[in-house]
Amino acid sequence: MTDHGGNGRRNNGNITVAPARRTDGLDALRGRSVLVLNWRDVRHPRAGGAELYAHQVARRWAAAGVRVTWLTSRPPGTPAREVVDGVQVLRRGGTFSVYAAVAAALLRHGRLFDAVLDCQNGIPFFAPAFAPRTTPVVQVVHHVHQEQFDAHFSRPVAVLGRFLEGPASRRVYGDRALAVVSPSTRRDVRTRLGLRGPAFIVPNGNEPPVDRSGPRDPDPTVVVVGRLVAHKRLDRLLRALPDVLPAVPGLRVSVVGDGPERRRLELLAGELGLRRAVRFHGRLPDAERDELVRRAWLTTSTSQGEGWGCTVLEANRFGVPCLAVAAAGIDDSVRHDGTGWLVPDPAALAPALVDALTRLADDAVAARLSDRCRAWASAFTWDRSAELLAGVLAAEGRRLAAPRPDRRAARADLVTAVRFRVPRDVPPPRGRLTDQVRVDGEHGTALLHGCDEVDAEAVLARWRVEPVSIELAREEQLLTGAAHPADRT
Template sequence: MSIDPGTRPLTEAVPFPLQGKRVLLLNWRDRTHPLAGGAEVYTWNIGERLVAGGSEVTVFTARHAGSARTGLDRGMRVVRGGGTFGVYLAAAWFLLRHRRRFDAVVDFQNGIPFFAPLFAGRRRAVVVVVHHVHTEQFALHFSPLFSRIGQFLEGPASRRVYGRRPVVAVSPSTRRDVRRRLKLRGPIHVVPNGTAARPTVPAGARSPFPHVVVVSRLVSHKRFDLLLEAVPDLLATHPDLRVDIAGDGPDRAALQARAAELGLDDVVTFHGFVSAEQREQLLAAGWVTAAPSQAEGWGLTVVEANAAGVPAVAFDVPGLRDSVVHGRTGWIVPTGTPLAAGLDHALRELADPRTAGSMADRCRTWAGSFSWETSAERLAGVVAGEIDARRSRSRREASDLSVRVEADLRGFSGDVDALLTRLPQVLRRSDEWVVDGHTLQVLLHGCDQAVASEVMDRLGLALCSRMRLATSSDLLTGAR
């Protein structure tokens, strides 16, 4: 059989995993909320693509000033109720009344989960999505008493309520923290953020002078005060430095005041909320972006900058150590090292046009590894697998191992078309596969190499395949 490289044949014959299913998404805020951030970008992009795949999607979220109680957004029915904390009780009541309307519930945990299993019933599929562990952020934003309550709800209470139900983490760092710190017991799948279409960058748009560009929500855990405090030191070696900060948030006024205190009004420009076109123009001019966060689930703004060819400087913290590939798409600065030192090194490297061009190419390639379509399909596979498991009352081992298999189809003695037809029947819903030329790439989740060998033997591929444990990169980019 002749197969074009990079294609996945029989796509038309393999339906979207949640086609025809009714799915409820529980998320703290909606994308129109004044404080909406990366979690809302994730929920809405995934939901929109579930709709495109044939799912009937309802989103329940908090109601904010000026928002309607119900509405339609990108093909999804949006229901709002409760406020910042009241949303949890409102969602519980909504689920108790309407749970029979849904085949599955996706519970997006933003520090405090919705505890959907308590209200969805034992037979209904529930998958919890965790962006990052909030232990330190509870202490940053709340009093000691409320911080301890938050940590209890995120950890011991979640562990008891969710039991062995599947968990989706947006990065390997989050997966590690969910297992080690929260000690959740269910299988954990990595489904990263996607990226928007690659921006169009006009030729010659890069600034002729050192230029740091940040496009982000301005909140305390992003620690952009560290960027401002690094600027005076950077000006000593890069006197033409310019810093553009685009985005809004509760910390904007304090950051502007701090910039004025440091005498940076002529160096740092705060743009506030910008349009997509303005964002592309700012990123096109940038040399580097900075991500001095305390921790992230992934690092969406970093990869969005990468899509424009802009590398990043970030601290070695959860999420960012996954989204920044040190030396290839940016630089990871050891915790405790001044941010100014990392940015100074980056700016010196990027002063060479050839180095800057090579890194820009690598950044775009890395960002191109992620798409919302792929992420939605991967999450849908996890949910569909849980629907099947609930119906059959079967459970799986919560193994954190995944195995990558490469099978040379030229060594397969059977009918390749028949093999590719059998794959969806043999593999789990959450497993991934793609054909690249004469090579079948398979990513098997929740199993070790012994189990993977049994799967390949069932497919008749044991003699023409090789396998290894999946790396963090494999978990992020999938079988493609």
């Protein structure tokens, strides 16, 4: 999928360009040296959504003049050092020994970096324990892995993993700032891990929406794209299909992707008599994968939990809706009855599939859903993700250097959405690095972190703008950055 950047926005049935956002966060990092810690890089053979997220952000930082170094593991056959899209990638150690390699590197060279982005993939790097105390460290959390440790490891290792992700992280990170990709992840880091640092939502980006340049498949077609690993629970979809096929003649299911679960899933499909209906394609070139998705009627998600539904939004950009089993992260990315449907549990999957495919047989219904999907996908861009995460990292540096505690930073989970008018003689407001302020002529919107409605009134008064509306931000607003959902639909 080719990256084009930009900010798509839905307006009167067309995808148009949204007002430009300021780049205060990137401006604050420009010329500085940032260390990115992730157990894989984008060229790792098992790279996934977390690596894509960090890479899309890091390459934009590098292009903006930030000196970015990525420290990661070294799979066989890869160089110890290379530059990828302007990012210097250093590879040390294996899947687990990379943690010791990172600790040693921070102890020896930590003072060379102005800030550290600590990407947690179940087990964080515990950078605050090894980096200089004055170095800002922001932990990036995609989703909580407490149950997933059991799906991938033996019981003793799973117990250790849960301890490191929970109690050990609470102790080491303390009140350090967090960047989470969705409201679901923010709830989980609070309620299940007990992390207490300021938590800012920095959602995944997406490629620009694509209008269907050709017809969809004439027969009902479901396409699922993703890594075939245990927690994705693709077996739930396969087990539902025997009850769906008699009611949906001609149904075909394409599974694109590879992973350790592929052989088991192929055997299960054979046992269920699905060989004619289900095809496992493995990994495909981007163009072939995208063409399969473009022609699909529907995609599905049966994962037991995600930080965010990356493949859901990737299908949405082609106008393809998603039927999903409700789970953390997926609940954020699928708008029920808008860009797809959510069912409460796997038992409801088969009848919901029949109902969804029956609805989508109507071309007019399918076209309306397709428009909604592309409009929703247009709200998420990698440019915005890079700017927001830069703002969090830069703000954390200022917080550590401040002589007094910042009341707003301590209440980051509280966000107020405002709309306002800017009088002709007043300059456009800027806000803090973690605020999301957008001004289009004399009209503006903002998401103010750490503010309730009373605090927001005081902020608008300092900006000398005229309030139009003030309300606590909804989850959709936190994801899209729009002060009102109507701005995006």
